[in-house]
Amino acid sequence: MSNDPLHGKTLEMILVNLVEFYGWEKLGTLIRINCFTDNPSISSSLKFLRKTDWARKKVEDLYLKTNN
Template sequence: MNNNPNNPFHGLKLETILVKLVEFYGWNELGNKINIRCFNFDPSISSSLKFLRKTSWAREKVEKLYLNTFSN
């Protein structure tokens, strides 16, 4: 993530992004939209953050969904 103010994620933590998506969709729907194990089997914010921090393709999908869901 770039520290550029033009970056849509500037100032947003991954945890904040994930929490907002879970509050909006719930784990079941989030797991349907992004089919990764940490969303579908015994999901938690902690385990999902660990996975997303290590797996760039999954993080990119989460960030894209966040933008598509919450961009004005």
């Protein structure tokens, strides 16, 4: 069994969960990145997050805080 709390979770699952929990507007205030505040969508956000390690880390950290 993996000790990684994100094991088995895709970035898309994490993002969808956060958007359902917070909504785009609140998510954009918690993590200040344009893909959450300027015409946000799951697909455009995933493209950005897959290329941008620091932003992906913030999303994963928020997910862990939200789901613990």
